[in-house]
Amino acid sequence: DIQMTQSPSSLSASVGDRVTITCRASQSIRSYLNWYQQKPGKAPKLLIYAASSLQSGVPSRFSGSGSGTDFTLTISSLQPEDFATYYCQQSYSTPITFGQGTRLEIK
């Protein structure tokens, strides 16, 4: 199985901050990497697919980059509605696996 490791596990930030979350795969996954946002009691929502493509309807302050084993999700200017948990997920090979999540909290 491909292991996905996110860092940090939790993060405190303020509205307007620029935030970066990292995801590392245990082997190369090319660009088969997606990012999801999950709010309490809600289903995950797809933000970024294929490492850097913005899903339709997602604000442009979200961006993704990387390929191979190292990936980042960046929020350019945090908004109040962005405080949530973020997950990366690889679809390069089965089993599909997710990172452990990064909880983004208000400072």
Place this chain on the structure above:
Amino acid sequence: QLQLQESGPGLVKPSETLSLTCTVSGGSISSSSYYWGWIRQPPGKGLEWIGSIYYSGSTYYNPSLKSRVTISVDTSKNQFSLKLSSVTAADTAVYYCARLYIGRRDDAFDIWGQGTMVTVSS
């Protein structure tokens, strides 16, 4: 727009079989561009992929659950289903169904159901 809705018992006894159905509305399950999947999330924990199915019936399962999982599809009802046998307390989780878009560069769960909580307890 396309919507997914999970249904099934919220309480299952240990050693019994968990059965859930996902109903797809606003679109056809018989599309060549998508698989359909089940993902679960234990309380306070992360996401675990259970398995996925194509409208033709082709399936992929997580090896960690494969011996206990069956996913099936009913195109006439626009539904797909999950059966997980011999459940224990460790199977207590929110179960999500989701559409898996099969792209040229990547596959992603682009539409999710709201999730249904299943508790395993006697």
